[in-house]
Amino acid sequence: MTEATETPQGDDTYGALKDKVPQKPPRSQWLDIWDQFRKHKGAVMGGGFLLFITLAVLIGPYLWTLDPQKLDIRAKDMRPIYVGLWNGDAKIGWNHPFGTDNLGRDILAQMIAGGRASMAVGWAAMIVSLVIGTGIGVFAGYFKRLDGPLMRFTDLVLSLPILPLLLVAVTLFRQPLVSRFGPEGGMFILIVTIIGITSWMQTARIVRGEVLALKEREFILAARSIGTSSGSIIRRHLLPNVISPIMVSATLGLAAAIITESALSFLGVGFPSDFPTWGKLLADAVPRMERFPERVMLPGVAISLTVLSVNYLGDGLRDALDPRIRGR
Amino acid sequence: MLTYTIRRLVLAVPTLLFIALAIFLLLELAPGDPMANQPLTIPPEVRERMREALGVGQPWYIQYYKWLVQFFVVEPQVLFDRWFGTEFAEGKQRILSWQTRSPVMDIVYQRIPPTLWVVGVAYVVAIIIALPIGIYSAYRQYSTFDNAGTFVSMIGFSIPPFFTGPLLIVIFAVQLEWLPSVYDTVHVVNSWDSFVIQLKQMALPVMVLALQITAQLNRFMRASTLDNLNQDYVRTARAKGLKERAVVLSHVVRNSMIPVVTVIALNVPGIFGGAIITEVIFKVNGIGQLLITWLFANDLPGVMTLTFIFATLIVLFNIIADVLYGVLDPRIRYD
Numbered sequence: 263m264t265e266a267t268e269t270p271q272g273d274d275t276y277g278a279l280k281d282k283v284p285q286k287p288p289r290s291q292w293l294d295i296w297d298q299f300r301k302h303k304g305a306v307m308g309g310g311f312l313l314f315i316t317l318a319v320l321i322g323p324y325l326w327t328l329d330p331q332k333l334d335i336r337a338k339d340m341r342p343i344y345v346g347l348w349n350g351d352a353k354i355g356w357n358h359p360f361g362t363d364n365l366g367r368d369i370l371a372q373m374i375a376g377g378r379a380s381m382a383v384g385w386a387a388m389i390v391s392l393v394i395g396t397g398i399g400v401f402a403g404y405f406k407r408l409d410g411p412l413m414r415f416t417d418l419v420l421s422l423p424i425l426p427l428l429l430v431a432v433t434l435f436r437q438p439l440v441s442r443f444g445p446e447g448g449m450f451i452l453i454v455t456i457i458g459i460t461s462w463m464q465t466a467r468i469v470r471g472e473v474l475a476l477k478e479r480e481f482i483l484a485a486r487s488i489g490t491s492s493g494s495i496i497r498r499h500l501l502p503n504v505i506s507p508i509m510v511s512a513t514l515g516l517a518a519a520i521i522t523e524s525a526l527s528f529l530g531v532g533f534p535s536d537f538p539t540w541g542k543l544l545a546d547a548v549p550r551m552e553r554f555p556e557r558v559m560l561p562g563v564a565i566s567l568t569v570l571s572v573n574y575l576g577d578g579l580r581d582a583l584d585p586r587i588r589g590r
Numbered sequence: 591m592l593t594y595t596i597r598r599l600v601l602a603v604p605t606l607l608f609i610a611l612a613i614f615l616l617l618e619l620a621p622g623d624p625m626a627n628q629p630l631t632i633p634p635e636v637r638e639r640m641r642e643a644l645g646v647g648q649p650w651y652i653q654y655y656k657w658l659v660q661f662f663v664v665e666p667q668v669l670f671d672r673w674f675g676t677e678f679a680e681g682k683q684r685i686l687s688w689q690t691r692s693p694v695m696d697i698v699y700q701r702i703p704p705t706l707w708v709v710g711v712a713y714v715v716a717i718i719i720a721l722p723i724g725i726y727s728a729y730r731q732y733s734t735f736d737n738a739g740t741f742v743s744m745i746g747f748s749i750p751p752f753f754t755g756p757l758l759i760v761i762f763a764v765q766l767e768w769l770p771s772v773y774d775t776v777h778v779v780n781s782w783d784s785f786v787i788q789l790k791q792m793a794l795p796v797m798v799l800a801l802q803i804t805a806q807l808n809r810f811m812r813a814s815t816l817d818n819l820n821q822d823y824v825r826t827a828r829a830k831g832l833k834e835r836a837v838v839l840s841h842v843v844r845n846s847m848i849p850v851v852t853v854i855a856l857n858v859p860g861i862f863g864g865a866i867i868t869e870v871i872f873k874v875n876g877i878g879q880l881l882i883t884w885l886f887a888n889d890l891p892g893v894m895t896l897t898f899i900f901a902t903l904i905v906l907f908n909i910i911a912d913v914l915y916g917v918l919d920p921r922i923r924y925d
């Protein structure tokens with residue numbers, strides 16, 4: 263509530279100072295951001311597609327109840343339904359709209375299950391790397407004593423060859439984890455952890471830079487002068503202010519994690535062979551892609567579109583969250 | 591500048607030693623026994639002696655020290671001997687691969703030329719394509735050309751190589767039958783015809799790699815040119831009556847190239863690592879494919895040496911990028 267709306271109407275002395283038109287209702291920052299975000303068509307479409315894929319893999323198994331692992335050798339090597347448009351002899355059927363693979367497993371069910379795994383790994387790895395990156399960035403930026411060692415450590419990790427090390431770590435630690443947590447759980451923990459601890463460096467650098475600048479601002483000084491502890495300053499004042507670079511690097515991290523997981527599956531060091539992920543479906547289909555190109559195309563297009571939409575989403579978020587661009 | 595370069599090079603030594611230690615300890619933690627594929631009929635004491643012959647029985651710090659000596663002293667000596675016919679490394683222990691029982695570095699030297707051919711050509715092609723497109727996109731911002739270019743580079747950014755690779759094989763090798771899908775590493779170029787064959791077999795892996803790199807470089811070039819186009823010196827150049835061509839090509843482009851050149855330098859080692867997937871798809875017998883083979887064979891000395899070579903490349907090109915930045919931009923002073 264501002265003073266201007268509270269002044270009594272009858273007072274003529276201050277008439278010239280009064281607003282002739284009623285003030286616009288105040289808008290929240292997030293409303294501004296949403297308006298700017300809506301202007302970026304690619305970002306809106308990307309966000310929509312990401313939402314669609316997420317819902318599809320979450321709800322899909324309840325709508326399409328076929329078991330992705332069920333073998334039906336009589337109905338093997340069926341083509342997707344659209345092949346019937348140009349090839350009348352093709353073996354198609356509405357009971358398997360995307361066809362079946364060489365063991366008769368339904369490809370639509372496998373795509374849904376594979377998408378579930380890929381998205382789960384992507385989100386989990388992204389969150390792990392965000393937590394590590396934000397933590398290290400905030401501590402390095404806020405505590406001067408930690409800055410030197412932590413940033414040297416970040417530089418060191420940045421100069422490690424990531425993909426080779428990922429491969430080394432996955433092949434080397436597969437057995438102990440799998441024997442403790444089961445083939446799927448162990449692999450999930452391993453892949454998420456490894457992608458997470460090898461991709462936090464950019465986030466840490468960006469967050470540190472922001473925190474270094476924010477730390478010198480007056481509101482932090484004010485908070486400190488009334489005796490706020492370091493922990494509450496970080497939680498109440500610093501973290502809300504660095505949320506926008508964190509969100510942008512979250513989208514980039516999600517895209518990178520999905521691609522890395524698929525690459526590992528493609529090279530054959532990912533999940534066990536009967537556990538479908540998009541990368542694994544693609545890799546399994548490559549040897550017979552001349553006869554069944556759709557088995558490469560479907561997971562490949564799914565990965566590419568998801569990553570593309572996440573990248574566009576990140577682009578739009580970056581524009582929307584940057585106050586210098588907003589409102590132009 | 592020289593002192594800065596020397597300081598960075600000196601600082602790189604402890605960094606590399608630490609990276610080597612980190613990789614070594616990671617491999618040390620790993621389960622897996624190099625003797626696991628030997629017959630069970632071997633008596634335990636013989637097995638123990640075989641393990642010692644491989645250098646596995648000792649504590650890790652002695653193994654680490656021995657690896658350091660072999661990599662930094664013996665291997666350069668071997669290289670020196672080979673070039674100048676001397677005998678410094680005579681009778682000294684080299685790093686041996688557990689899988690092939692031959693020196694690791696000999697295999698690495700064999701594998702470098704195919705990788706350099708494919709990755710190097712892809713990088714050059716990508717630079718030649720990406721820079722002009724990036725400059726023109728920025729110059730005509732939000733035009734149809736710019737929107738199309740941005741979209742294509744976004745796609746190149748998002749489609750992983752393990753999808754573009756099979757896709758291109760299906761189109762160009764299976765349907766059209768223009769290009770071979772497998773890279774023949776032992777192919778010798780000695781005539782025009784064999785050169786054409788070499789070009790053909792390089793085409794597909796180069797396309798896959800170049801698409802990725804072009805997408806990245808194009809985005810950087812566009813952003814950097816956009817930054818420079820709004821600067822005051824551009825207005826001054828136009829105001830004093832320079833032709834638009836001269837303004838863009840000799841003023842804007844030269845200034846926008848500064849960050850792009852460092853990005854190009856920074857990405858060179860990443861290309862070696864990222865080329866693993868492309869090499870596997872097209873069966874290029876390069877370094878990346880070698881790493882995969884050794885990983886699956888549990889060949890720890892080989893994996894250790896190769897990963898360390900990748901790390902050295904990254905550290906080296908980081909220094910090159912920083913120094914280049916200082917050389918190209920006189921406003922940057924490191925002293």
